[in-house]
Amino acid sequence: MPWFEDIRIGSRTELGSHTFTAEEIIAFARKYDPQYFHVDEEAAKAGPFGGLTASGWHTSATWMKLMIRARQGAKEPLDADGRQPPSGGPSPGFLEMKWPAPVRPGDTVTYASEVIGKIDMKTRPGWGIVRSLNTGVNQRGEPVLSFIGQGLVQRRQARNV
Amino acid sequence: MTLTSGDIFARAFFCMAVLRHSPQTGKLPAKLNGGTGGMKEPKYYWEDFRVGEVAEFGEKTVSKEEIIEFASEFDPQPFHLDEEAGRQSILGGLCASGWHSCAMMMRLICDAYLLETASMGAPGVDEVRWKKPVYAGDTIRLRRTCLERRPSRSRPEMGLTRFRLELVNQKGEVALSSEGWAMYGRRHPGAPVEA
Numbered sequence: 198m199p200w201f202e203d204i205r206i207g208s209r210t211e212l213g214s215h216t217f218t219a220e221e222i223i224a225f226a227r228k229y230d231p232q233y234f235h236v237d238e239e240a241a242k243a244g245p246f247g248g249l250t251a252s253g254w255h256t257s258a259t260w261m262k263l264m265i266r267a268r269q270g271a272k273e274p275l276d277a278d279g280r281q282p283p284s285g286g287p288s289p290g291f292l293e294m295k296w297p298a299p300v301r302p303g304d305t306v307t308y309a310s311e312v313i314g315k316i317d318m319k320t321r322p323g324w325g326i327v328r329s330l331n332t333g334v335n336q337r338g339e340p341v342l343s344f345i346g347q348g349l350v351q352r353r354q355a356r357n358v
Numbered sequence: 359m360t361l362t363s364g365d366i367f368a369r370a371f372f373c374m375a376v377l378r379h380s381p382q383t384g385k386l387p388a389k390l391n392g393g394t395g396g397m398k399e400p401k402y403y404w405e406d407f408r409v410g411e412v413a414e415f416g417e418k419t420v421s422k423e424e425i426i427e428f429a430s431e432f433d434p435q436p437f438h439l440d441e442e443a444g445r446q447s448i449l450g451g452l453c454a455s456g457w458h459s460c461a462m463m464m465r466l467i468c469d470a471y472l473l474e475t476a477s478m479g480a481p482g483v484d485e486v487r488w489k490k491p492v493y494a495g496d497t498i499r500l501r502r503t504c505l506e507r508r509p510s511r512s513r514p515e516m517g518l519t520r521f522r523l524e525l526v527n528q529k530g531e532v533a534l535s536s537e538g539w540a541m542y543g544r545r546h547p548g549a550p551v552e553a
Contacts, residue, residue: 225461228461228465229461229462229464229465230461230464230465230468231465231468231473232468232472232473232477245478245479246479252461252464253480253482254457254460254461254464257457257460258432258433258455258457258458258460258461259432261432261433261455261457262431262432262433265433265434265435284435284436285435286448287437287447287448287449287456287488287491288456288488289487289488289489290456290485290486290487290488290489291485291486292484292485293482293484293485294482294483294484294486294538295481295482296480296481296482297481297482324448344482349448
């Protein structure tokens with residue numbers, strides 16, 4: 198990905214789409230979120246969403262999957278001095294995760310990420326934090342995911358502190 | 359009376375997610391299917407979560423294999439896939455994807471109480487902080503603190519509760535901290551309650 202200095206607020210990346218199958222919804226939920234409306238198609242019909250739905254964490258983790266894929270597909274050119282721009286760094290966490298509508302088997306969710314802020318780090322002069330608004334929308338245009346993500350990105354040049 | 363953001367949030371969720379998409383949700387199912395096969399009465403209702411109560415649950419040791427398995431599918435970055443790459447990275451060792459930590463916390467919540475609770479879902483999570491990496495071999499447990507609660511004004515059969523949920527490692531360090539509202543069925547719909 199680009200160096201911290203080269204990331205522009207307002208830039209938007211389309212991350213592509215993922216179609217959720219009943220099998221993968223159930224497989225994820227059996228491991229991590231075995232509430233009956235995520236693992237049992239029959240019982241889910243009488244549940245809060247009237248049918249099987251994906252765990253919100255499954256919807257969110259799939260955003261990450263497509264984000265990594267998008268990054269790997271967009272290799273940055275080398276700097277003039279031959280340096281390789283950085284790969285992604287870790288994240289301190291996220292804010293305002295919302296799952297406004299359920300994801301059901303057969304739904305296709307299209308994900309995107311838009312840079313909304315850049316923050317200097319006091320403790321790590323070689324890094325900055327990039328904030329992004331991340332979204333997922335289903336095939337009917339309904340939002341199914343939104344959250345503010347944060348990621349550490351290396352600077353080309355460490356800040357003087 | 360003031361509406362908190364949680365209020366508005368929860369209401370918006372209900373309009374959007376529940377009423378529009380599944381009108382039958384107005385009713386809490388009388389029985390739960392707790393993922394164990396049999397239908398049963400919920401053990402815990404909204405009334406059972408009291409503000410200020412702190413409870414700890416479970417314990418799970420996180421293996422290298424499961425870290426790599428999750429990361430291979432959802433977060434294939436070198437520090438989640440390879441021990442040497444982890445050591446060389448800013449994180450200092452092979453560690454779980456933050457999304458894996460969230461998923462493991464969800465499983466601890468399910469096993470600790472949620473599958474036996476009159477749960478009515480959650481609109482999201484206000485905040486998650488990944489404060490320390492969860493390294494291969496770490497043993498994590500769940501700490502739940504009840505921060506706030508209130509009955510739903512529009513739906514007497516439902517109450518809302520805001521929990522702080524934390525993953526604590528074997529050294530007593532908080533690896534993950536989160537806060538958010540969730541909805542639960544009430545044992546005594548509409549009954550007066552203390553704050």
